[in-house]
Amino acid sequence: MQGYLSLLKIKRLPTTWCPGCGNGLVIKALIQVMESNNLNKKNTVIVSGIGCVGRTTGYLKLDSIHTLHGRAIPVAEGIKTANPKLNVFVVSGDGDLLAIGGNHLLHASRRKTNIKVICVNNRIYGMTGGQASPATPKKTVTTTTPKGNEFEEINTQAIVTSNKNFFARSTVFHLDHLKKMIKKSLENKDFSFIEVISNCYPGYGKKLGFTSNYEMLMDFKKKFENQKNKSILKKNELGFLK
Amino acid sequence: MILINGNLAVVKGAIKSGCGFFGGYPITPASSIMEEIAKDGIKLMQMEDEIASINCAIGASLSGKKAMTATSGPGFSLMQEAVGYAHMIEQPLVIVNVQRVGPATGMPTKPSQGDIMQAKYGSHGDYCPLVFYPNSVSELYEYAIKSFNCAEEAEMPVVLLSDAYLANLYETVNLDIDIGIVNRKLEPVGNGARHYTGLSHQRNSPKPQNPRQYKSFIDRIFKKTYVIAKKHADYEYTGKKDSDTLIVAYGCVSRFLSGLKKKYAFFRPIRMWPFLKKELGKIAKNYKKVVVVEMNNGQYRREVERVIRKRLYFFRVLGGEINIPKISRGIRRIKCKATSLYSK
Incomplete structure (x- = not known):
């Protein structure tokens, strides 16, 4: 807890998120890694897009940019290119980074700009009320797919690793693992992408039969396992690739 | 005195103003601006589309560089959302629109003046843009510099209109004209705890539910533009x-x-x-x-x-x-x- 508050705008609490949302845990992990790596407002900028996760930036005591929907990556690239000394983080959701910002993700990973992209993947458009996103698994019932989603979920790992970039997957339940992954990404001097599986009970879990956010977290505990020295991560495996 | 075309005049003006970043995507008849920028050593990012171009230019502007982007009608349409964003977060930026015949792909090599209303009303919501439209190569040079100055003074994007005719017109230009350069006043990012948001905001915190705050914001950005525009009532x-x-x-x-x-x-x-x-x-x-x-x-x-x-x-x-x-x-x-x- 010590130091955790130093980068948080406490005056702005409570957050806009639902109780039990995984976004808070992502902020916690991020701040703790920043603390231990001496990242502060003198050398770090955080950029986000639109959506629930997009509001993250407003709670941090850093220069933070809340951009347009899907445009977090190009803005971050502009900042990093104009001032290469800065550490630039992008924190945004799956809808923002993979759907509307998918093209930017593809090309940023090709250009290998040194930005750290943290994609909080709750598998749904949470802020707009539970529509199917590109990361929604097949056959899932959402408000826009009442008969079940007919498409496969997007393979972000393939997109990012096709250019030999850093890719890591973690969940909001495995907080220590998540911190380790963020730390690992800082060692990497290229484009880094960290997919954080998160929970959205009102938008997603409810329809799958969960009764609370807690149950969803316990499900992450059961489902996901940590893997080391893998060349490819399966859907329920956590770890990193480089 | 040198003999250059309209697009090159814009580049010369940008260099004179101390432009430090260009984000762009090729489009006829504006491509040669990016080509000339590439030769001249200004930091250039060729992006995947015009949306990314203007957004990375906004990012570079946040980082303390004088930034610009150049495009034609179709690209300008794609940029419109970000134009509104730049007005919202009040970042200086210069957008050059070399007009061609539209709508859609239209007649790419022919000149047109079809983006006059787009330059004014293109983005959603209320904002008050500053737009210049010179008619000669030497004026393009002069107004490229003035656009950068106005953008820095007013802390907002400024649109410089040109067209396919002026872009390819060769004329002699005197590059040693006497225009002062306005330097960047805004503190670059990476040095504080400011929050730049497209939401209606007040002092670094979003206020998306506050009509009074929104009204005062709108009044302020309109007033700001009129103050600068008054200095440049050029005709x-x-x-x-x-x-x-x-x-x-x-x-x-x-x-x-x-x-x-x-x-x-x-x-x-x-x-x-x-x-x-x-x-x-x-x-x-x-x-x-x-x-x-x-x-x-x-x-x-x-x-x-x-x-x-x-x-x-x-x-x-x-x-x-x-x-x-x-x-x-x-x-x-x-x-x-x-x-x-x-x-x-």
Whole structure:
């Protein structure tokens, strides 16, 4: 807890998120890694897009940019290119980074700009009320797919690793693992992408039969396992690739 | 004095202003701006589309660099959301729009003036843009510098309009003109705890539910633009001033019609937006007939009509077809009956 508050705008609490949302845990992990790596407002900028996760930036005591929907990556690239000394983080959701910002993700990973992209993947458009996103698994019932989603979920790992970039997957339940992954990404001097599986009970879990956010977290505990020295991560495996 | 074309003049102006970043995507007829930038050593990012181009330019501007992007009509349409964003977070930026015939892909190599209204009203919501439209290569150079200065002074994006004709027109330009350069006042990011958000905001925190705060924001950005615009109420009033006809034309059309200056009075706005209401109103009062000639289906004409408060004559030049005898014949034949709004 010590130091955790130093980068948080406490005056702005409570957050806009639902109780039990995984976004808070992502902020916690991020701040703790920043603390231990001496990242502060003198050398770090955080950029986000639109959506629930997009509001993250407003709670941090850093220069933070809340951009347009899907445009977090190009803005971050502009900042990093104009001032290469800065550490630039992008924190945004799956809808923002993979759907509307998918093209930017593809090309940023090709250009290998040194930005750290943290994609909080709750598998749904949470802020707009539970529509199917590109990361929604097949056959899932959402408000826009009442008969079940007919498409496969997007393979972000393939997109990012096709250019030999850093890719890591973690969940909001495995907080220590998540911190380790963020730390690992800082060692990497290229484009880094960290997919954080998160929970959205009102938008997603409810329809799958969960009764609370807690149950969803316990499900992450059961489902996901940590893997080391893998060349490819399966859907329920956590770890990193480089 | 050097012989350069319009696009290169824009680049020379940008270099003179200390532009440090260019985000772009190739598009006819604006591509040569990016090519020249690449030669001149300004940090260039060729992005995957125009949306990314303007957004990375905004990012670079946040990082403390004077940033610009250049495009044509279709790209400008894609950029519109980010134009509104730059107005919201109040970041300086210069957008060059080398116009071509639209809508859609239209006629890519032909000049047009179809983006006059897009430059003013393109993004959603209320904002007050500053738009310049020069009509010669040396003026493009001058107004590229002025655009950067205005963007820095007003802390907002400024649009510099050009067209396919000016872009490829070669003229001699004197590069040693005496214009002061306004330097960046804003503190770059990476040095504080500020929050830049597209949400309606007040002092670094979003206030998306507060109408009073929003109203004061809108009043402020409009006032800010008008203060800067007042310093640059640029227009040209030439020709035979004692004739009974005033021709209002701008950009490349004002060049084609310069042969008519012997017979008629000419008014050419350079600062397109905010509209030169007072200036044009005062001048138009002295003339029986006011004729607007432009390369679109009457975009600026309605603004002129609204200001001079009388019906006017309108000639359109569509599809890049420049037929000067036809226009001059038309002006000669005007009797004192004004055309209705939608007639030819």
